[in-house]
Amino acid sequence: MAATFAFDDTVDRLKALAEPTRLRLVALLACSDLTVTDLVSILGQSQPRISRHLKLLVETGVLTRYQEGAWAYFRLAEDAGSSGLAAAVLAQLSRHDPVLERDAEKLEAVRRQRAERAAEYFARNAERWDRIRSLHVADAEVEDALLAALGRGVFESVLDIGTGTGRMLELFAPHAARAVGVDASREMLALARAKLDAAGLSRVSVRQGDAYHLPFEPGSFDLVLLHQVLHHLDDPAEAVREAARTLEPGGQLAIVDFAPHAQEFLRQEHAHLRLGFSQAALAGFLEGAGLFAETSLSLEAPGEGQLTVTITVGRLAGISRSALRKTA
Numbered sequence: 001m002a003a004t005f006a007f008d009d010t011v012d013r014l015k016a017l018a019e020p021t022r023l024r025l026v027a028l029l030a031c032s033d034l035t036v037t038d039l040v041s042i043l044g045q046s047q048p049r050i051s052r053h054l055k056l057l058v059e060t061g062v063l064t065r066y067q068e069g070a071w072a073y074f075r076l077a078e079d080a081g082s083s084g085l086a087a088a089v090l091a092q093l094s095r096h097d098p099v100l101e102r103d104a105e106k107l108e109a110v111r112r113q114r115a116e117r118a119a120e121y122f123a124r125n126a127e128r129w130d131r132i133r134s135l136h137v138a139d140a141e142v143e144d145a146l147l148a149a150l151g152r153g154v155f156e157s158v159l160d161i162g163t164g165t166g167r168m169l170e171l172f173a174p175h176a177a178r179a180v181g182v183d184a185s186r187e188m189l190a191l192a193r194a195k196l197d198a199a200g201l202s203r204v205s206v207r208q209g210d211a212y213h214l215p216f217e218p219g220s221f222d223l224v225l226l227h228q229v230l231h232h233l234d235d236p237a238e239a240v241r242e243a244a245r246t247l248e249p250g251g252q253l254a255i256v257d258f259a260p261h262a263q264e265f266l267r268q269e270h271a272h273l274r275l276g277f278s279q280a281a282l283a284g285f286l287e288g289a290g291l292f293a294e295t296s297l298s299l300e301a302p303g304e305g306q307l308t309v310t311i312t313v314g315r316l317a318g319i320s321r322s323a324l325r326k327t328a
C-alpha cells in the first residue's frame with residue numbers, strides 16, 4: 001500500500017512545492033545531492049534566500065539535510081510518501097522549460113567541477129590502489145562471485161559501509177530500489193559522487209559517516225556491504241555488530257576481505273590494521289552480531305605472495321518486508 005499523509009501534512013508539502021524557487025530546488029535535488037554553495041551557484045540567488053527555502057522544505061519533510069564535515073548536503077527525503085509526492089509533481093514539468101533547462105546546464109557544470117577534483121585525487125592515488133589490485137584476482141571476478149553469493153536478487157535498500165570510490169554502489173544500483181554509501185573520508189565521497197553523477201544513478205547517494213555509529217535507524221536495509229573495510233578498523237567485530245543493527249529481519253550482511261596473509265607493506269603503507277581474517281573469525285563476527293553465516297568462499301590468485309579474497313555472507317533471522325510484500 002502506498003504511503004499516505006494526514007490532510008494537513010499533505011497541504012504543507014504541496015504549499016512547500018508550490019513556489020518557483022523551491023520547485024526548482026526540488027527538481028535539482030532529485031538529480032543529485034547538493035550544498036547551499038552549489039545551489040547558490042546554479043540558481044544565482046543569495047545564500048540567505050536559498051537557505052530559507054531549503055529550511056522550509058526540510059521542515060515539511062520534502063528534503064533531508066545531512067552534515068559532512070563543515071558542509072551540509074541536501075537531497076530528496078527518502079521515505080516513500082515524500083519522494084513519491086515530489087516525483088508526481090516533477091513528472092508534470094516539461095523537460096524543455098527554459099528555466100529548468102538552464103538549471104540543468106548549470107548543474108552539469110557543478111558536476112564537471114566535481115569530476116575534475118575527483119580525477120585529480122584519483123591520479124595522485126591510483127598507483128597505490130593499482131599495486132593492491134595486482135595482488136589478487138580481478139575485481140570483476142570478485143564482483144561476479146559476490147552477486148552470485150547473494151542470489152542476484154533485487155533488494156529494497158542497500159547500504160555500503162566504507163564505500164570509497166562508490167564501486168559497490170555502481171554494481172548494486174541495477175539490483176536495488178535504493179542504495180546508500182557511507183564513508184569517513186570527504187575525498188573519497190567526492191570521488192564517489194563524481195562517478196555516480198557520471199553514471200546517472202539518481203537513486204544512489206553517499207554521505208559521511210562512521211562505521212561504528214551509522215546514521216540510520218535499526219532495520220533500515222535488507223542488504224549491507226562491508227567491502228574491503230574491516231582490515232582498516234581497530235574493532236572489526238564492533239563494526240559488524242553496528243552493520244547488523246541496520247538490517248531488517250531476513251536481511252543479509254556481506255563481508256569481502258582478505259584471508260590471513262603476510263604482506264606487511266599493506267600495514268605500513270596502506271593503513272591495514274589487520275592482515276586478513278580467517279573464515280572462522282568472520283563467522284564469529286557474524287554470530288556475535290546475531291547473524292548466521294550462510295555462505296563462505298575463497299577466491300585465490302595464482303602465484304607466490306598473492307592475496308586470497310574471501311566472501312562471507314550472514315543473514316538475520318526472520319522474513320524481510322520485501323518478501324512479505326511479494327507473498328501478500
